[in-house]
Amino acid sequence: MNVAMxxxxxxxxxxxLTWKRDRKVFKKVMExxxxxxxxxxxxxxxxxxxxxxxxxxRGKLLKRHMKKYPILKYCPIKVAxxxxxxxxxxxxxxxxxxxxxxxxxxxxxxxxxxRSISFVSNDQEALKHAQNEGIQTLSYNELRTALREMGVxx
Amino acid sequence: xxxxxxxxxxxxxxxxxxxTDMITLxxxxxxxxxxxxxxxxxxxxxxxGYKVYVTPKNTRxxxxxxxxxxxxTVYAIFTAIDKRDVDENSLWELKFLHKNDVxxxxxxxGGFHLPEGLYKRKNVFYxxxxxxxxxxxxxxxxxxxxKKEAREESYKKGTGTTESGYAxxxxxxxxxxxGLLLLFIYLIFRRK
Numbered sequence: 001m002n003v004a005m006x007x008x009x010x011x012x013x014x015x016x017l018t019w020k021r022d023r024k025v026f027k028k029v030m031e032x033x034x035x036x037x038x039x040x041x042x043x044x045x046x047x048x049x050x051x052x053x054x055x056x057x058r059g060k061l062l063k064r065h066m067k068k069y070p071i072l073k074y075c076p077i078k079v080a081x082x083x084x085x086x087x088x089x090x091x092x093x094x095x096x097x098x099x100x101x102x103x104x105x106x107x108x109x110x111x112x113x114x115r116s117i118s119f120v121s122n123d124q125e126a127l128k129h130a131q132n133e134g135i136q137t138l139s140y141n142e143l144r145t146a147l148r149e150m151g152v153x154x
Numbered sequence: 155x156x157x158x159x160x161x162x163x164x165x166x167x168x169x170x171x172x173x174t175d176m177i178t179l180x181x182x183x184x185x186x187x188x189x190x191x192x193x194x195x196x197x198x199x200x201x202x203g204y205k206v207y208v209t210p211k212n213t214r215x216x217x218x219x220x221x222x223x224x225x226x227t228v229y230a231i232f233t234a235i236d237k238r239d240v241d242e243n244s245l246w247e248l249k250f251l252h253k254n255d256v257x258x259x260x261x262x263x264g265g266f267h268l269p270e271g272l273y274k275r276k277n278v279f280y281x282x283x284x285x286x287x288x289x290x291x292x293x294x295x296x297x298x299x300x301k302k303e304a305r306e307e308s309y310k311k312g313t314g315t316t317e318s319g320y321a322x323x324x325x326x327x328x329x330x331x332x333g334l335l336l337l338f339i340y341l342i343f344r345r346k
Contacts, residue, residue, distance in 0.1 A: 002200075002201045002202075002203070031194070032193070032194065032197055035194050035197040035198045035201060036197035036198070036200055036201050037201060038201065115203060116203060145210070145213050146193055146196070146197070147193075148212060148213050149189050149192075149193050149208065149210060149211065149212050149213060150186070150189050150190045150193045150194075151186045151189065151190070151212065
């Protein structure tokens, strides 16, 4: 199983802004993500960050997307606040949560069925930090470039 | 401050991936249908941990970077769906691969103008827009042929060695990709 751990900036860009801008483009993006990943995980803190702006509207939107695309799931791994704080600074809370969850997954036997997990973000510092930790990354720019080849402009 | 260590198993897995050879997918510039098919194939291959490179046509091209990727290529698949000719950039890539003795497979519509001297007839698969069922009919023969060739090549290199193991793995991925490509084309034509 191949999993993508989403950061808040990518979540906002794809699941809110792109959805509002052009539904056809959003569909193409989801087609691509569905082929590339078996699961897209959203960590608890990233979800909170996503809902911080216009909680009611975005909450409904996220629920709708999760119903339509079963690959979208909340991350089953939980991280305590004091564990998360190890990564802050330089990272913000959402990024720290996502990265710590990936690190925790690597050490857990329970999730040995997951073959690879990629951290998807638009934050250069967070991506660099993840790479230093030995975590696979996919930058938003890489994602955009791949989609642009198909004629999908994000 | 202590961070949890990354498991040994994961490190070994990534190491294995780094040693796998690459398969390159090429399509003509401006052929948006082929671009979509190829990018989706790359996404599917990436989901299985295989390295598939798509030469950029519609985004910024860095020829040095492309050369670097093409040097790692063991097999290449050229496909066109809407176009009838090879464009300048694709021709440059095909010539580069040909110079490096890379086996290039072509899956193109009937009447496509193939570049002179850059193809072997046995590696060209034509498909017709009028009869998409034909693609599925010929799919089995093509895949069986490639599998047989890959097995023979693996034998020549000597079985049991790491090198032949990688060659066999690359050939298996190639078979899967070609099958996938023809299936995509079949679905597109059936829809049209």
